Amino acid sequence: MSIEEAFGQVLKEERIRMKFSQEGLAHSCDLDRTYISLIERGKRKPTINTVFALAKPLEVSPHILLKKTEELLR
Amino acid sequence: MSIEEAFGQVLKEERIRMKFSQEGLAHSCDLDRTYISLIERGKRKPTINTVFALAKPLEVSPHILLKKTEELLR
DNA sequence: TTGTAGACTACTGTCGACA
DNA sequence: ATGTCGACAGTAGTCTACA
Numbered sequence: 001m002s003i004e005e006a007f008g009q010v011l012k013e014e015r016i017r018m019k020f021s022q023e024g025l026a027h028s029c030d031l032d033r034t035y036i037s038l039i040e041r042g043k044r045k046p047t048i049n050t051v052f053a054l055a056k057p058l059e060v061s062p063h064i065l066l067k068k069t070e071e072l073l074r
Numbered sequence: 075m076s077i078e079e080a081f082g083q084v085l086k087e088e089r090i091r092m093k094f095s096q097e098g099l100a101h102s103c104d105l106d107r108t109y110i111s112l113i114e115r116g117k118r119k120p121t122i123n124t125v126f127a128l129a130k131p132l133e134v135s136p137h138i139l140l141k142k143t144e145e146l147l148r
Numbered sequence: 149t150t151g152t153a154g155a156c157t158a159c160t161g162t163c164g165a166c167a
Numbered sequence: 168a169t170g171t172c173g174a175c176a177g178t179a180g181t182c183t184a185c186a
Binding site: 003004007045046047048049051052061062063064066067069070 | 077078081119120121122123125126135136137138140141143144
């Protein structure tokens with residue numbers, strides 16, 4: 001499993017936990033809905049700034065997203 | 075201070091802690107030396123895969139780099 | 149509500165050279 | 168050992184549209 005696939009899975013879990021639709025999350029962090037879709041399916045490797053943007057509406061620290069990603073990979 | 079500036083500062087601290095030159099670190103994580111220089115000066119926003127690549131030779135978990143970045147920003 | 153496609157812009161990351 | 172420059176290839180991220 002690749003880093004971006006693991007990150008996508010984490011993002012999806014956190015998004016669903018917060019009861020966001022992809023659309024709602026996209027709007028909340030000022031990103032495109034189709035881009036959220038791409039990330040969740042492991043088709044994109046977001047920059048650190050994007051990770052920070054995603055983390056905010058998910059009410060989780062950015063580093064937690066990476067930590068969960070690492071846990072999935074190991 | 076921007077996210078990328080904070081990350082650059084963290085990277086530099088960790089690199090120096092491990093007694094790497096930019097060149098040595100670049101070689102160890104298979105990135106370009108000038109790119110390490112750009113990141114440390116906050117001129118680039120690395121992707122999550124790049125963060126993972128940088129973390130490995132620094133012998134630190136990727137999420138720790140983000141955590142230290144967050145601490146600098148706050 | 150989500151996946152996907154295509155066309156597009158902006159920027160990440162490479163490389164060679166020189167101070 | 169590092170900063171910087173310019174040129175470049177590849178990809179992050181946008182937007183419209185349709186299943």
